[in-house]
Amino acid sequence: MDRGDFRKIFLIEDDEDIGFAVKEALSSKGFEVYHFLRATEFFRAVEKEKPDLVIIDIMLPDFDGFRIARFLRNRPDLSEIPIIFLTAKISEEDKLRGFELGADDYITKPFSVKELIARVNAVLRRANREKNSKVFKVDGLEIDIEKVEVTADGKEVKLTPSEFKILKFLIENYGKPVSRDKLIEKVWGYDHDAYDRTVDVHIKHLRDKLGKYSKYIKTVRGFGYKFDLT
Amino acid sequence: MDRGDFRKIFLIEDDEDIGFAVKEALSSKGFEVYHFLRATEFFRAVEKEKPDLVIIDIMLPDFDGFRIARFLRNRPDLSEIPIIFLTAKISEEDKLRGFELGADDYITKPFSVKELIARVNAVLRRANREKNSKVFKVDGLEIDIEKVEVTADGKEVKLTPSEFKILKFLIENYGKPVSRDKLIEKVWGYDHDAYDRTVDVHIKHLRDKLGKYSKYIKTVRGFGYKFDLT
DNA sequence: ATTTTGATTAAGAATTTGTTAAATCCGCCT
DNA sequence: AGGCGGATTTAACAAATTCTTAATCAAAAT
Numbered sequence: 136m137d138r139g140d141f142r143k144i145f146l147i148e149d150d151e152d153i154g155f156a157v158k159e160a161l162s163s164k165g166f167e168v169y170h171f172l173r174a175t176e177f178f179r180a181v182e183k184e185k186p187d188l189v190i191i192d193i194m195l196p197d198f199d200g201f202r203i204a205r206f207l208r209n210r211p212d213l214s215e216i217p218i219i220f221l222t223a224k225i226s227e228e229d230k231l232r233g234f235e236l237g238a239d240d241y242i243t244k245p246f247s248v249k250e251l252i253a254r255v256n257a258v259l260r261r262a263n264r265e266k267n268s269k270v271f272k273v274d275g276l277e278i279d280i281e282k283v284e285v286t287a288d289g290k291e292v293k294l295t296p297s298e299f300k301i302l303k304f305l306i307e308n309y310g311k312p313v314s315r316d317k318l319i320e321k322v323w324g325y326d327h328d329a330y331d332r333t334v335d336v337h338i339k340h341l342r343d344k345l346g347k348y349s350k351y352i353k354t355v356r357g358f359g360y361k362f363d364l365t
Numbered sequence: 366m367d368r369g370d371f372r373k374i375f376l377i378e379d380d381e382d383i384g385f386a387v388k389e390a391l392s393s394k395g396f397e398v399y400h401f402l403r404a405t406e407f408f409r410a411v412e413k414e415k416p417d418l419v420i421i422d423i424m425l426p427d428f429d430g431f432r433i434a435r436f437l438r439n440r441p442d443l444s445e446i447p448i449i450f451l452t453a454k455i456s457e458e459d460k461l462r463g464f465e466l467g468a469d470d471y472i473t474k475p476f477s478v479k480e481l482i483a484r485v486n487a488v489l490r491r492a493n494r495e496k497n498s499k500v501f502k503v504d505g506l507e508i509d510i511e512k513v514e515v516t517a518d519g520k521e522v523k524l525t526p527s528e529f530k531i532l533k534f535l536i537e538n539y540g541k542p543v544s545r546d547k548l549i550e551k552v553w554g555y556d557h558d559a560y561d562r563t564v565d566v567h568i569k570h571l572r573d574k575l576g577k578y579s580k581y582i583k584t585v586r587g588f589g590y591k592f593d594l595t
Numbered sequence: 596a597t598t599t600t601g602a603t604t605a606a607g608a609a610t611t612t613g614t615t616a617a618a619t620c621c622g623c624c625t
Numbered sequence: 626a627g628g629c630g631g632a633t634t635t636a637a638c639a640a641a642t643t644c645t646t647a648a649t650c651a652a653a654a655t
Contacts, residue, residue, distance in 0.1 A: 257469055358513050584600095
């Protein structure tokens with residue numbers, strides 16, 4: 136059950152060579168890159184499809200890159216889209232101006248493709264911010280999402296699939312109570328009609344297995360359960 | 366009624382001069398900066414107080430800055446905190462490593478203070494945008510809708526589900542009187558036929574639990590209740 | 596002064612959650 | 626196909642907490 140991937144990038148860059156290089160680099164990393172040579176093309180496109188990230192060259196023939204940023208920031212439906220400026224300009228003033236307009240990052244040419252990718256990932260990760268951390272550590276408790284493994288004080292805690300999924304989902308919603316319904320939906324699927332007490336039983340098993348760390352799974356009466364340290 | 370400020374920055378930098386300069390620069394912009402010379406000090410501090418942003422120098426005498434980042438990312442309660450690396454290292458490899466660990470930005474020394482501030486703002490702005498956890502603050506009273514938590518002067522106020530829902534609804538209608546019927550409808554459901562006095566009893570409990578902040582729940586004779594400061 | 600509306604109190608009813616044990620399901624092996 | 630073993634679900638009951646009611650008291654309005 137995926138939440139969408141945040142991979143659609145709009146690139147506005149009038150230099151065909153650079154644009155091509157960037158597009159290639161990002162495409163090879165699985166991003167879906169749409170390259171526009173003119174701001175006007177971009178404006179048309181953005182009305183139809185909302186990208187997850189916009190990379191803007193400051194110097195464009197038809198429009199100033201800053202104006203594109205301002206346009207995006209002023210449009211409520213687009214104002215959340217992260218922006219990375221890409222430019223040959225190196226003056227600090229421009230850099231600051233970029234940030235003032237709400238840029239999420241600012242990369243000056245010539246730049247390393249790897250760094251560009253890293254920065255794109257950083258910005259998107261933050262925009263996405265979900266299941267990026269693969270290992271959670273709390274006290275002596277370790278949850279490795281990728282390996283599907285839980286250890287308490289170094290010793291493995293054997294969880295059943297359901298138990299693990301419940302724990303995982305609780306941790307992903309750290310601090311926030313998760314209703315039984317939401318848990319059932321996320322762990323078993325949206326159409327599954329499970330008996331509420333089923334969740335309780337799993338929680339009970341989970342708590343038993345977590346031993347002294349069971350205290351982190353708190354029940355929030357009337358709302359569900361939550362994973363919390365406090 | 367404001368929504369929280371995101372101004373607390375933890376800075377880990379062993380060079381006193383640089384640390385001082387950064388702290389001054391950010392403080393002058395209204396940030397609350399805590400400067401740690403050692404990672405260990407930081408670890409101690411972060412258990413007590415959660416910063417809104419962490420700026421980490423990679424080269425530290427006791428710990429590698431990357432390890433601090435890893436530590437933060439693995440702690441579910443701290444994993445959302447943005448990280449900016451601050452360092453003299455300029456190798457691309459290090460930069461990439463930093464981003465892999467989930468850095469939100471990476472600034473190499475020597476850097477312009479203005480740029481630092483701009484980047485800090487960019488990162489916080491983004492973090493802010495993401496964090497839509499609705500938190501209402503009134504005086505020393507805080508209501509976190511998502512976490513289903515209420516605190517008065519930092520101490521948790523334990524509310525029952527009905528009490529919480531009533532408070533929530535009153536606050537959502539800040540300043541406007543809400544009739545008992547509307548409350549019953551919103552808290553219990555439109556078909557629920559409850560006795561009016563029931564609401565009063567819940568209000569009474571709510572007021573008891575809110576202590577000195579109970580004064581904000583006003584009764585509007587002949588109509589209902591409202592949440593108001595005046 | 597009387598009436599109306601809200602506050603307070605306490606107790607029983609109702610709801611929600613915890614726990615246990617047994618039943619069922621499911622993949623896997625022979 | 627049949628049986629095994631762990632995983633999951635159900636069901637029933639116990640325990641804990643919350644909600645509602647009703648009775649009485651206090652305050653405000655007429």
